Amino acid sequence: MVNKSALLLFVTSFLLWSCGNDAAPENGPSVAEVSEAQARNLYIRKCSLCHGDDGKLGASKSPDLSISNMSLEERIALITYGKGTMPGQKGILNKAEIQAVARYVESFRN
Numbered sequence: 001m002v003n004k005s006a007l008l009l010f011v012t013s014f015l016l017w018s019c020g021n022d023a024a025p026e027n028g029p030s031v032a033e034v035s036e037a038q039a040r041n042l043y044i045r046k047c048s049l050c051h052g053d054d055g056k057l058g059a060s061k062s063p064d065l066s067i068s069n070m071s072l073e074e075r076i077a078l079i080t081y082g083k084g085t086m087p088g089q090k091g092i093l094n095k096a097e098i099q100a101v102a103r104y105v106e107s108f109r110n
């Protein structure tokens with residue numbers, strides 16, 4: 001037999017659980033803005049291995065980001081899903097972080 005408070009507890013924990021699933025990985029910001037310093041930090045950790053600190057390294061046959069003319073939307077999609085040897089960041093970085101990193105790489109353009 002299920003009493004009312006047990007049912008309420010179940011519903012509440014289910015709601016909390018589904019909220020939790022939306023939360024950012026690694027306690028990152030969810031919808032909050034990502035600062036430029038944070039974006040730079042993410043880039044250094046996740047991207048500079050192949051693209052270099054200035055976007056020009058070209059390791060793993062990666063293109064020079066300083067001469068890339070890909071649009072912001074295209075970059076967001078590419079960073080989210082990856083392509084070829086470039087790993088996608090879906091489930092690793094949250095949307096706000098992916099957007100911030102996509103904006104950050106534009107700073108390499110001359």
Ligand code: HEC
Nearest residue numbers: 046047050060061062063068069070075083084085086101
């Ligand atoms: C393992 C190496 C590797 C890592 C790490 C990596 N990339 Fe890439 N990146 C590549 C390769 C290879 C391509 C070319 C993909 C293709 O077109 O086949 C590429 C393409 C790109 C492009 C498109 C440039 C153009 O004009 O074609 C952008 C922008 C980019 N990467 C940004 C990033 C960002 C931001 C990160 C970090 C979140 C990142 N990359 C991490 C290897 C890497």
